[in-house]
Amino acid sequence: MRGLLAVFRREFAAYFATPVATVFIVIFLALSGTLTFTLGQFFARGSADLAPFFQFVPWLFLFLVPAITMRLWAEERRLGTIELLLTLPLALWQAVAGKFLAAWAFCAVALVLTFPLVVTVNVLGEPDNGVIATGYLGCLLVAGAYLSVGAAISALTKNQVIAFVLAVAVCFVFAASGSGIVIEFLSRNLPFLSETARALSVTERLNGFSRGVVSLADLVFFASFIAVWLFANTLAVEHRKAD
Amino acid sequence: MTALIEIERLSKRFGAFVAVDQVSFQVAKGEVLGFLGPNGAGKSTTMRMLAGFMAPTSGTARICGHDVQDSPVQAKRNLGYLPEGAPTYPEMTVEGFLAFCARVRGYDGRALARRVEGAIALAQLEGVRLQPVETLSKGFKRRVGLAQALLHDPPVLVLDEPTDGLDPNQKHEVRELIRRMAPEKAIVISTHILEEVSAICTRAIIIARGRVVADDTPAGLAARGASLDAVFRGLTLGDAA
Numbered sequence: 001m002r003g004l005l006a007v008f009r010r011e012f013a014a015y016f017a018t019p020v021a022t023v024f025i026v027i028f029l030a031l032s033g034t035l036t037f038t039l040g041q042f043f044a045r046g047s048a049d050l051a052p053f054f055q056f057v058p059w060l061f062l063f064l065v066p067a068i069t070m071r072l073w074a075e076e077r078r079l080g081t082i083e084l085l086l087t088l089p090l091a092l093w094q095a096v097a098g099k100f101l102a103a104w105a106f107c108a109v110a111l112v113l114t115f116p117l118v119v120t121v122n123v124l125g126e127p128d129n130g131v132i133a134t135g136y137l138g139c140l141l142v143a144g145a146y147l148s149v150g151a152a153i154s155a156l157t158k159n160q161v162i163a164f165v166l167a168v169a170v171c172f173v174f175a176a177s178g179s180g181i182v183i184e185f186l187s188r189n190l191p192f193l194s195e196t197a198r199a200l201s202v203t204e205r206l207n208g209f210s211r212g213v214v215s216l217a218d219l220v221f222f223a224s225f226i227a228v229w230l231f232a233n234t235l236a237v238e239h240r241k242a243d
Numbered sequence: 244m245t246a247l248i249e250i251e252r253l254s255k256r257f258g259a260f261v262a263v264d265q266v267s268f269q270v271a272k273g274e275v276l277g278f279l280g281p282n283g284a285g286k287s288t289t290m291r292m293l294a295g296f297m298a299p300t301s302g303t304a305r306i307c308g309h310d311v312q313d314s315p316v317q318a319k320r321n322l323g324y325l326p327e328g329a330p331t332y333p334e335m336t337v338e339g340f341l342a343f344c345a346r347v348r349g350y351d352g353r354a355l356a357r358r359v360e361g362a363i364a365l366a367q368l369e370g371v372r373l374q375p376v377e378t379l380s381k382g383f384k385r386r387v388g389l390a391q392a393l394l395h396d397p398p399v400l401v402l403d404e405p406t407d408g409l410d411p412n413q414k415h416e417v418r419e420l421i422r423r424m425a426p427e428k429a430i431v432i433s434t435h436i437l438e439e440v441s442a443i444c445t446r447a448i449i450i451a452r453g454r455v456v457a458d459d460t461p462a463g464l465a466a467r468g469a470s471l472d473a474v475f476r477g478l479t480l481g482d483a484a
Contacts, residue, residue, distance in 0.1 A: 002346065006346035010332070017334040017335070079333070080327075080328055084330050084331070084391070088348065090347055
């Protein structure tokens with residue numbers, strides 16, 4: 001566990017030692033705020049909740065999370081520090097988990113900093129704060145799912161641009177697979193796939209959370225989704241670390 | 244004499260290319276082994292396999308009796324390794340980087356501070372301890388890598404080109420440091436500089452095209468021809484012809 005904690009600490013501090021943290025957080029807050037108030041019609045809806053915010057977060061994360069994960073392993077390989085990290089006495093899974101958890105904690109910081117929205121709805125109306133809390137939990141789980149995808153893809157390449165583009169593409173598949181267009185297309189042409197596509201969609205899973213429903217099935221889905229991708233991440237590092 | 248490093252018929256193939264071919268040797272406590280060879284001969288590949296970074300195609304290596312494949316964490320605990328090019332995290336300060344390495348190695352609190360202090364003193368990094376590594380010169384970066392390898396006072400040291408990029412004074416310092424530590428440790432250094440081998444190594448292995456072509460004392464090697472230089476050329480070029 002010591003190795004994991006040391007890696008976590010180093011990685012988490014690294015976000016704030018470079019402009020990555022500032023740029024990410026400022027862009028995330030600006031975009032999520034703007035989208036909530038304009039496209040989301042926060043005021044015109046006349047309803048005291050954060051539904052419009054929760055609706056946009058997974059689509060923002062779709063681009064912003066791969067921007068975090070693209071450097072995770074690709075950078076280590078480019079700098080050669082992967083050789084240093086993996087010859088320290090720690091098991092590979094500790095390095096993988098430490099990096100993932102640090103990135104996740106960083107996303108949590110970004111989400112926490114959207115608190116003015118919570119304050120705003122509480123000033124303007126009487127929202128159900130329990131629903132808001134589960135909505136945030138859902139957003140955090142979506143971030144974790146995208147992070148695990150992005151981290152695994154970053155382990156496959158030295159090139160950060162490739163890592164970014166591939167991660168966005170793969171995350172998009174899991175984000176869009178529950179959307180009306182995709183489901184309609186599938187049920188018309190490949191009906192046996194439509195249920196699977198809906199079940200694998202992270203945005204579909206988030207709907208429950210943003211309505212205040214935390215189901216065991218959804219929690220298990222996110223936990224196993226992240227676990228599978230972290231396992232793939234470990235395999236990718238193991239097999240490609242020295243290339 | 245107990246062998247702290249044991250390498251047994253270690254081989255590495257990349258596709259059809261054989262980078263390291265059946266390399267075997269042992270290094271005992273008190274020995275400083277100079278690992279020589281032209282570029283691309285398989286020096287770094289051998290060291291990477293010994294450090295547990297690269298999996299061998301066949302054969303194995305043991306550090307203090309721990310197999311680097313079967314019990315990698317125990318093997319790495321006994322190893323100080325300076326990878327080729329001395330990679331470090333550029334945005335971290337010297338102190339922060341060494342503290343990270345110490346933390347992974349299980350130190351905390353006062354023991355951690357003592358280890359970091361010790362490594363900074365050994366590698367003479369006092370003046371730059373709070374500077375980010377990316378702002379340092381090549382020589383300082385190399386010494387940061389060296390400090391990281393010495394931090395936990397390991398019984399086995401594997402240093403890939405430890406004096407590359409250092410000025411003559413710093414080279415002298417690093418050689419003195421290795422000489423001082425030598426009686427307590429088993430040390431392998433790779434180098435291009437033949438005088439370095441005569442200066443600090445008790446034994447030299449010359450590797451060419453992945454094979455060990457000579458394993459002797461520096462004096463014994465030099466005695467085979469006009470000079471160590473000539474012997475090195477004869478062994479490594481003769482093999483290629």
